[in-house]
Amino acid sequence: MPRPLTATVTLSAIAHNLKVLQARAGQATCMPVVKADAYGHGLERVLKGLDNAACLAVLELPGAARLRQAGWQKPIVLLEGCFHPEDMHIAGQLQLDWVVHNQHQLTWLESEAGKLPHKPRIYLKINTGMNRLGISLPDASEAIGRVRQLVERLDWPQPVLMTHFANADCPPDQTLNPSVQAQFDALLRLKPADWASSLGNSAAVLNHPALCGDIARPGIATYGASPGPLTAADYGLLPAMALESEILSVQTLAAGQTAGYGSRWVAKRPSRIAVVACGYADGYPRHAPDGTPTWVCGQRAPIAGRVSMDMLTIDVTDIPDADIGSPVQLWGGNVSVDEVASLSGTIGYELLCAVAPRVPFRVA
Numbered sequence: 441m442p443r444p445l446t447a448t449v450t451l452s453a454i455a456h457n458l459k460v461l462q463a464r465a466g467q468a469t470c471m472p473v474v475k476a477d478a479y480g481h482g483l484e485r486v487l488k489g490l491d492n493a494a495c496l497a498v499l500e501l502p503g504a505a506r507l508r509q510a511g512w513q514k515p516i517v518l519l520e521g522c523f524h525p526e527d528m529h530i531a532g533q534l535q536l537d538w539v540v541h542n543q544h545q546l547t548w549l550e551s552e553a554g555k556l557p558h559k560p561r562i563y564l565k566i567n568t569g570m571n572r573l574g575i576s577l578p579d580a581s582e583a584i585g586r587v588r589q590l591v592e593r594l595d596w597p598q599p600v601l602m603t604h605f606a607n608a609d610c611p612p613d614q615t616l617n618p619s620v621q622a623q624f625d626a627l628l629r630l631k632p633a634d635w636a637s638s639l640g641n642s643a644a645v646l647n648h649p650a651l652c653g654d655i656a657r658p659g660i661a662t663y664g665a666s667p668g669p670l671t672a673a674d675y676g677l678l679p680a681m682a683l684e685s686e687i688l689s690v691q692t693l694a695a696g697q698t699a700g701y702g703s704r705w706v707a708k709r710p711s712r713i714a715v716v717a718c719g720y721a722d723g724y725p726r727h728a729p730d731g732t733p734t735w736v737c738g739q740r741a742p743i744a745g746r747v748s749m750d751m752l753t754i755d756v757t758d759i760p761d762a763d764i765g766s767p768v769q770l771w772g773g774n775v776s777v778d779e780v781a782s783l784s785g786t787i788g789y790e791l792l793c794a795v796a797p798r799v800p801f802r803v804a
């Protein structure tokens with residue numbers, strides 16, 4: 441028998457989340473983001489749940505190639521565009537669309553455009569305050585003009601003007617901060633009438649749907665975790681991944697005895713400590729403090745003691761039915777990955793992306 445630790449991906453949850461996002465996005469088309477191996481869920485694994493998506497966004501060429509290999513025939517967008525001029529030819533063979541976010545990429549595009557085997561849709565990315573990728577607002581008009589010329593000359597599809605918000609996770613009743621709003625307004629003023637726009641991530645779709653533009657780019661929410669500020673359940677999302685294991689051993693401790701490395705957890709009363717087959721080498725956060733919830737026999741059981749490489753310990757004193765072989769959920773439908781992440785000082789994104797290769801996956 442294999443070690444009793446499994447990550448289960450639920451396709452119906454992904455399809456449900458996409459429906460929720462699409463309803464929220466209204467007129468905008470949702471383009472689910474499947475970068476980082478579909479946020480740790482596995483590109484090929486999630487694809488069936490994304491049947492209804494009109495297009496997908498990835499980061500790198502190998503990811504796009506895997507999607508084509510798996511039979512995805514609809515559009516694919518490379519979110520950071522091409523890293524080298526020759527990438528455009530591979531992207532051409534794979535029939536990809538891509539982002540152009542700086543002057544180098546624009547120059548490469550102009551020099552290679554006539555030699556490409558297909559007609560890509562160009563997503564011209566403008567920097568509206570994130571200050572990461574994107575052409576600056578003062579340079580935007582000129583870049584738009586260059587892309588427009590090229591697209592008209594070669595009869596390529598209508599381009600997309602794109603940006604990425606730094607603060608879309610602010611609450612729905614607050615508007616973006618004034619300087620971001622001003623840049624955003626300036627961007628929309630620049631947009632040629634016949635171009636589409638792509639502006640919003642999960643946080644924008646969930647909190648500021650009016651600001652998504654024509655093509656929304658939800659990532660994390662597709663997988664049922666929350667970008668904030670509300671919980672995934674508040675947004676009506678269902679977790680796509682459950683990380684589950686079993687109890688390997690139970691120790692009975694007298695008051696004053698301790699559990700785990702460094703004796704961080706000290707029994708305040710006679711206690712039962714259950715040892716679970718999941719550790720930081722599986723992707724469970726080592727920073728999880730005492731009290732971080734797990735789910736055993738229909739109840740929450742708190743982490744008690746430092747997470748080890750292959751095991752973690754939980755206090756089951758109040759769960760007499762918990763015994764060797766009892767199933768334990770580390771995150772999923774009963775304990776949200778966002779709650780575990782937040783207690784460990786990170787976000788659900790990081791935990792989902794960091795499930796270790798040694799953890800076997802199953803699709804439900």
Ligand SMILES: *Cc1c(COP(=O)(O)O)cnc(C)c1O
Nearest residue numbers: 473519604641642657658659660
């Ligand atoms: C990752 C990414 C997204 C998705 O962000 P979420 O917060 O996961 O919804 C959208 N757009 C771009 C450009 C990205 O890189």
